Amino acid sequence: MLSFVRKTLLLGLAVVAGATASHAADPSAEPVRIGEINSYARLGAFTEPYRKGWELAVQQINAAGGVLGGRPLEVISRDDNASPADALRAAGELLNRHQVDLLAGTFLSNVGLAVSDFAAHNKVLFVAAEPLTDAMIWEKGNHYTFRLRPSTYMQTAMLVAQAKDLPVTRWATVAPNYEYGQSAVRVFKTLMSEARPDVEFVAEQWPALFKLDAGATVAALEAAQPEAIFNVTFSADLGKFVREGTTRGLFEGREVVSLLSGEPEYLEPLGAETPAGWLVTGYPVAQIDTPEHRAFVEAYQAAYGELPKMGSMVGYNTFVSIAAMLDAAGDTDTETMIAALEGLEVKTPLGPITWRESDHQSTMGAWVGRLEVKDGAGRMADWSYVPGEAVLPPASAVEALRPSGQ
Structure with a gap:
């Protein structure tokens, strides 16, 4: 199983260029059907690269022989329109109609x-x-759900590890007013207060998701006179916040710690307006020089003529993990697949990750660094990769975090 994943990574470029028919999945075999759901219409900046990532993985997997002794992967994809109700309708259709x-x-x-x-x-x-x-x-974890990306807690903990050493005590926060933004602020305040009992939080701003009133938000933050800001806005809201904050001088002389802002999806649109000095999580794609990552980038560029983004990596790693799980399971029985994924180590372009048995979280990590502008474009500088296991609670602590019996 692991040798299969290594082949899809290290020989990815050759596979994309074309594999011999004798090594490809058997087109007459019953496919393994994966029902895929995402917010393509509403969040294309991330989800379109994500789609390209999983399509590349599926192409490589099928060209390299498929799964379960030659069965191809077949993906049936649906758009959830960023709506829980639409996602539930799609899930029902995928399960009941498409089986x-x-x-x-x-x-x-x-x-x-x-x-x-x-x-x-x-x-x-x-x-x-x-x-x-x-x-x-x-x-809200359950027996049937696993998650790839490093969580809000994980990425916030990576930032706090550096933010706690900043010579500031007065913090303000700005985050979209829904589950992700609320939990990010809650975790940041908890972890910062534990690491630095002297900090205080002097202001909070909760704009509606994708409806940021940048002028009002920036004015409210400025009025509180914080020494540092924790930012959780992303996508179009991030651009609005950066431009208005720069115009009004909000960031001058202030530290800004920001989730996701170093990811190409959100950084590239800022261009020369990138706020230099922000401490961020992100993905310095053009600067990572390991054999596994180079193979992934070369295969992606051969397929799409562009550098991958964070979404590309997420899509790719999700489906490489699914393929590895299927080969470890030996069939598509749900309980067998779950047992195979629990504790499974998978080779990825970032190095090996493990899907933890205790809470079904993968140990995929993220990069932490500072933003800078070079040749009119934003990028990450002074970055380092933080593996997921470095910021996850030990398995012994997970039982208290999950519902009983899950």
């Missing part, structure tokens, strides 16, 4: 939680790709 073997995907935390609950009630495996809410694997 998929498992579900995968989703982006927004509230959507992911809805599909997770659906998976538990319908006893179907759900491999969540992107939703960051901690509830997905802890207080």
Whole structure:
């Protein structure tokens, strides 16, 4: 199983260029059907690269022989329109009409939680790709749900490890007013207060998701006179916040610690307006020089003519993990697949990750660094990769975080 994943990574470019028919999956074999759900219409900046990532993985997997002795992967994809209700309708159609073997995907935390609950009630495996809410694997975790990306807690803890040493005590926060933003602020305040009992939080701003009133938000933050700001806005809201804050001088002489702002999806649109000096999590794609990552980048560029983004990595790792799980399981029985994924180590372009048995969280990590502008474009500088296991609670502590028996 692991040798298969190494082949898809290290020989990815050759596979994309074309594999011999004798090594490809048997087109006459019954496919393994994966029902994939995501917010393509509403959140294309992340989900379109994500789609390209999983399509590349599926192409490589099928060209390299498929899964379960030659069966191809078949993905049936649906758009959830960033709506929990639409996601539930899609999940029902995929399971009942198309009889998929498992579900995968989703982006927004509230959507992911809805599909997770659906998976538990319908006893179907759900491999969540992107939703960051901690509830997905802890207080609302269940036997049928696994999650790939490092969670809100994990990425916030990576930032706090550096933010605690900043010579500031007065903090303000700004975050979208839904599950992800609320949990990010809660975790940041808890971890910062534990690391630095002298800090105080002097202001909070809670704009509606994708409806940021940048002028009012920036004015309110400025009025509180914080020494530092914790930012959780992303996508179009991030651009509005950066431009208005820069115009009004909000960031001058202040530290800003920001989730996700170093990811190409959100950083590239800022261009020369990138706020230099922000401490961020992100993905310095053009600067990572390991054999596994180079193979992934070369294969992605050969397929799409562009550098991958964070979404690309998430989509790719989700489906490489599913393939590895299927080969370890030996069939598509739900309980067998769950048992195979628990504790499974998978080779990825970032190095090996493990899907923890204790809470079904993968140990995929993230990069932490400072933003800078170079040649008119934003990028991460002074970055380092933080593996997920470095910021996750030990298995012994997970039992208290999850519902009884889950």
